[in-house]
Amino acid sequence: MELEFYGAAGQVTGSCHILRVGGSTILLDCGLIQGGRKAEAANVEPFPFDPREVDAVVLSHAHIDHSGRLPLLVKRGFRGDIHAQNATKAIAAILLADSADLEASQVRRENRRRREQHKALLEPLYDSEHVADVLEQMIGHRYDKTISVAPGVTLCFRDAGHIMGSAVVELALTEGGDSRMLVFSGDLGQYDTPILRDPVSPERADLVLMESTYGDRRHRDRQNSLEEFAQVLEQAKKDHGNVLIPAFAVGRSQEVLYHLGKNYDAWGLEGWHVFLDSPLAIEASEIYWEFKHLYDEEAGAVFQGEYSMPALPNLHLTRSTEESRVIERLKGGAIIIAGSGMCNGGRILHHLKANLSRRETHLVFTGYQPQGTLGRRLIDGATTVRIHGDEVSVRADIHTIGGLSAHGDQADLLRWYRAIEGSPPVYLVHGDIDAAEQLRRTLKEQGSIAHLALPERRIDLMRL
């Protein structure tokens, strides 16, 4: 009975851990490494195991840094079951399809350059057929149901409150008469986050793998963030401008819609047109609406009416490019939610191009903007930017609104862990070294045994 760390050990992305029990090999997640060309080159490396000998995969949630190498695993011969929560299966279908499209277009662009330079051509990491195979092998489950994964391994998903379908993974392991309870937190959401329920702590565990993305931080208060958002909308109304909100398709887009729906009267939104201008975010929203039985109580009350859409009479879902082009002509009165969240692609670029040089425009960032992205350059105060090869001057008012993160902060992580009986030992995954180390120290000060999960480190679960 052994656990080995492979991905998201000492870093945030590429989540993947290897569990060996009674002759079976089980993967926890199989995520894509993200964060710049150099880091991403590692995605193509061989796995440290034979994919044909993996018996099953347990997927914590649909985000690409947890699911994005599943098609590659299948491409390299994995034929076992992939266990996931039902909503995770639905969201993984759209995110993996999008990931394959993105991969195809990147390789096409790169190969055009390589052909001119007479260099060897690249092959995409995987394509849509591999994604179809993944979905064929994926089995959806309800929360709180016990599932047999392999001889001596049973699984139960608990709500992790991070995105729709996200799960804390409880694994009951038995080998030669010994048993252990292993808990993998997946990604944990904030408590009291809208739409989603609070993260559920398991009753007990012998070992916990816990994420540590914000292990060294406290989020700004959500209420302050919402007041800030309301003020931006008020100012934009006075300025007769448009409001642009770059947003991630899954999670953030739905949360922004939720706040607009809930505060429709209080924020005086009747004069606005709200556009969700992203086919991927529209699909993700439809999945959210389909799984409304998983909402928390408050969201159940706000998202009512036909199809359980947000109560926003002025919401337009713009799927086609033609519809999207029409929005570009609006000089004011439009709240436009579009991807990508970091402005490194997608329809938001067209809207930025049309609106950035106007003083009356308000641009609202709700998510973290990494170095090297257009979003980051705008936040850092660039006076001109290049979009689709054109120079665009920046005169718009730019706002960053924190406090709406899908990840719990240090207090949330500790609260989740503290509710587990007996303070079991912890290995910290899914965090940069600094964040994980800060959380490790805090846990240690509070009397718990905590370690950083390091790549290729093996743990004998029998010796716990």
Ligand code: ZN
């Ligand atoms: Zn996630």
